[in-house]
Amino acid sequence: MRKLFFLGILGSALVATSCSSNKTGVSAGQAQALRSDVMKLKGQWDISTVDYDRNYSVKPFDEGANISCFVGSSWTLVPNNYTGSYTLHGENGCPSKVQAITFSVDKNSVVSMKKVGEGDKAKRVLQGYNLILENPTENSFTLLQSVNADGNRVDIRYNFVRTGK
Numbered sequence: 001m002r003k004l005f006f007l008g009i010l011g012s013a014l015v016a017t018s019c020s021s022n023k024t025g026v027s028a029g030q031a032q033a034l035r036s037d038v039m040k041l042k043g044q045w046d047i048s049t050v051d052y053d054r055n056y057s058v059k060p061f062d063e064g065a066n067i068s069c070f071v072g073s074s075w076t077l078v079p080n081n082y083t084g085s086y087t088l089h090g091e092n093g094c095p096s097k098v099q100a101i102t103f104s105v106d107k108n109s110v111v112s113m114k115k116v117g118e119g120d121k122a123k124r125v126l127q128g129y130n131l132i133l134e135n136p137t138e139n140s141f142t143l144l145q146s147v148n149a150d151g152n153r154v155d156i157r158y159n160f161v162r163t164g165k
Contacts (some may be wrong), residue, residue, distance in 0.1 A: 038079045038105045040136045044164035045075040051157040056149045058156060061099075061115065061129060067156070069094030075160065077103070109133040111143060131158075139161070 003102040047070050052058060069088050077084040082103050090096025102122040103113045115129035134142040134157075143158045 024154050031108070037133065037136045040138055041077045041133075041141065042165070043059050043077065043162055045077065045160040046163050047071055047073050047075070047158050048161045049159045053154050056154050058147070058154070060145070060156070060158075063088070063097065064129070065097075065098075068092070070158065074163070079105075081146065105133060109151075 010100065027125075050067055050071055052067065060063060060067055060070055063069075072089060072091070074087045074089070076086075077083060083101070085098055085100050087099075088097045089097055100116045100118075101113055102116055102125075103111055103112050109132055111131045111133050112128055113131065114122055115123045116122050116125055126152060129145065132144040134144055139162045141160050143160070145156045145158070147154050147156065
């Protein structure tokens with residue numbers, strides 16, 4: 001009878017351990033807070049300003065367009081399925097372009113973004129960009145991108161403002 005009792009306790013302990021929800025190192029509260037921050041991104045956004053060291057010439061996201069072309073660009077983000085797009089409006093010598101994207105946000109607020117071409121599957125796109133999500137609110141957020149320029153780290157902050165839900 002003692003062996004059966006011991007095996008029952010051991011079995012219960014194994015079941016309780018195997019059903020633990022904290023396998024990723026993120027508590028339920030942290031996961032909920034992250035989900036809340038990610039859901040704040042849903043909607044229409046414009047880049048209001050870009051802050052960076054102006055001693056460098058920056059052409060973001062391999063578009064071949066100067067960073068000033070991204071100021072005023074329009075972004076649509078859909079966190080339900082982690083898709084979206086951005087639009088360069090073609091003003092002041094900038095190209096006119098609509099670019100589909102996919103993105104994800106990890107537990108450290110790292111936003112991984114991929115440009116997806118027409119007919120491409122996101123899982124087959126191997127190149128992308130990592131940015132840090134800073135200060136997400138209902139009406140604004142910042143994406144921080146660190147790039148290497150002539151051996152120096154240059155931080156670029158894209159400041160977004162909400163234009164629509």
